[in-house]
Amino acid sequence: MTPDLFGRHRAVLPDWLALYYEDPLEITHGEGRHVWDAAGNKYLDFFGGILTTMTAHALPEVAKAVGEQAGRILHSSTLYLNRPMVELAERVACLSGIPDARVFFTTSGTEANDTALLLATAYRRSNTILAMRNSYHGRSFSAVGVTGNRGWSPTSLSPLQTLYVHGGVRTRGPYAHLDDREFTDACVDDLKDLLGHTRAPAALIAEPVQGVGGFTSPPDGLYAAFREVLHERDILWIADEVQTGWGRTGEHFWGWQAHGQNGPPDIVTFAKGIGNGMSVGGVVARAEIMNCLDSNSISTFGGTQVTMAAGLANLAYLLEHDLQGNARRVGGLLLERLRAVAARVPHVREVRGRGLMIGVELTRPGTEEAAPEAASAVLEEARAGGLLIGKGGGHDTSALRIAPPMSLTVAEAEEGAAILERALRSV
Missing domain, CATH: 3.40.640.10 (Type I PLP-dependent aspartate aminotransferase-like (Major domain))
Known part of the structure; x- marks a missing residue:
């Protein structure tokens, strides 16, 4: 995002209006399960505008x-x-x-x-x-x-x-x-x-x-x-x-x-x-x-x-298009893939969810103590790898939230899981 737009945002909008990322992202357009930013970078979208882009970006039937x-x-x-x-x-x-x-x-x-x-x-x-x-x-x-x-x-x-x-x-x-x-x-x-x-x-x-x-x-x-x-x-x-x-x-x-x-x-x-x-x-x-x-x-x-x-x-x-069935099938594969990844990452306490609504909770290794700084770091690393995800949890926001459009393909699920694995390992 251009620094000018960030400065304008901060000058006229509330301080409590949260932005993701140290360098906030301006999304300019999307198609299917992907979006692009103002610099032309392409991202696989695993958050869908907070679970709002349910079917796909720029779905022709809706447009x-x-x-x-x-x-x-x-x-x-x-x-x-x-x-x-x-x-x-x-x-x-x-x-x-x-x-x-x-x-x-x-x-x-x-x-x-x-x-x-x-x-x-x-x-x-x-x-x-x-x-x-x-x-x-x-x-x-x-x-x-x-x-x-x-x-x-x-x-x-x-x-x-x-x-x-x-x-x-x-x-x-x-x-x-x-x-x-x-x-x-x-x-x-x-x-x-x-x-x-x-x-x-x-x-x-x-x-x-x-x-x-x-x-x-x-x-x-x-x-x-x-x-x-x-x-x-x-x-x-x-x-x-x-x-x-x-x-x-x-x-x-x-x-x-x-x-x-x-x-x-x-x-x-x-x-x-x-x-x-x-x-x-x-x-x-x-x-x-x-x-x-x-x-x-x-x-x-x-x-x-x-x-x-x-x-x-x-x-x-x-x-x-039976997107509920697709959420069950592709979501089940993604959930199992992420659980396999989590077994090798000490920061991951739990991978939970159902369908295309998956949470990955992070803690400090060997403890039950939430790790919000780790969640923020994974969010940044995932973006650097071309994947957008969300955060959540209790007041500590130490869970990653994964909720792609429900038309997600198996290949895109595998791609997103691989990016997220690298981001989790980097922490």
């Missing part, structure tokens, strides 16, 4: 749909009938698994989660929310208030009373030594004990796989066990699928389906990948919950025609 819609009308607000919005809502409602579903579109995952919290608290007449430790749900005032990751929660002030539950991180914490069944039982007992000390919460909000938290997840079935406890007390379950939805985990179309033995969540939020770069988020809920608000509301930019056209084209491509 064509956006261009054609832009040539007709870009925007009219929700005050008018909107055919692309209705069509995408119909598809999402059908895919959600929620009976009698209603869909409300927003412009981001943060706004989607904010809306879900509004619906839950209004429906249950309670401002108490259960959330998971190490979680992340966005940067709005209410979303920050239910974020359990210290590094992304800048204030303790909140319109909500939030109580944090065990279970989102399988291999750390007081129950890490237990087997999966014992771990789940202990977390359920903890939840029951917590509920015995508070007034009835409105909802539990949880990511099936914690994104910013470093792609951590509980044993399959934990949220199903939670659901039994919640259902007995009329507490809603909100599944934050902003990063896990649309088949990215490979095994399931939605992350909650790994925990769906007792039926779907009451509310599902989504964003990121559905727009393939366009600003699309949304909430799906049962009609009685979605319709519980007793005042008028609109969305100026949620569901605007051009973003809905992109979402429809992108979703059609994903389903027609």
Whole structure:
């Protein structure tokens, strides 16, 4: 990136607006699973604009749909009938698994989660929310208030009373030594004990796989066990699928389906990948919950025609080309390849994930102590080798986040794994 642009960025944008790399990168264009910077360097993209470029960069089907819609009308607000919005809502409602579903579109995952919290608290007449430790749900005032990751929660002030539950991180914490069944039982007992000390919460909000938290997840079935406890007390379950939805985990179309033995969540939020770069988020809920608000509301930019056209084209491509199956197959190969690499690198504590959502946690060799400086060094080395990845984890950000577009090929997975191996060995 040119120093001039970096200086201009720092002069007019907030100090807390994070940039990757010591020499920040300006991405100018992309194609498929690759992007190019302002200097003409080519990179294999294993982060997809934070899991947002879900299918591919410059996907012709999406570009064509956006261009054609832009040539007709870009925007009219929700005050008018909107055919692309209705069509995408119909598809999402059908895919959600929620009976009698209603869909409300927003412009981001943060706004989607904010809306879900509004619906839950209004429906249950309670401002108490259960959330998971190490979680992340966005940067709005209410979303920050239910974020359990210290590094992304800048204030303790909140319109909500939030109580944090065990279970989102399988291999750390007081129950890490237990087997999966014992771990789940202990977390359920903890939840029951917590509920015995508070007034009835409105909802539990949880990511099936914690994104910013470093792609951590509980044993399959934990949220199903939670659901039994919640259902007995009329507490809603909100599944934050902003990063896990649309088949990215490979095994399931939605992350909650790994925990769906007792039926779907009451509310599902989504964003990121559905727009393939366009600003699309949304909430799906049962009609009685979605319709519980007793005042008028609109969305100026949620569901605007051009973003809905992109979402429809992108979703059609994903389903027609079975990108969920590709995430399962290619993601499984990549996961095993990285685990083989990790076995030879002392800094790597764990390689985890499913589908094309993989976390590599780094620690100081021979200890359980996080190594954020090692994560930063690997990020830099990977870029030097032509690979873009992300970071995450608890407040120490010592996990590498790997989430390529879901059309990733086997050859590209091998190429990326080889670059990452060299970067890990360099540390």
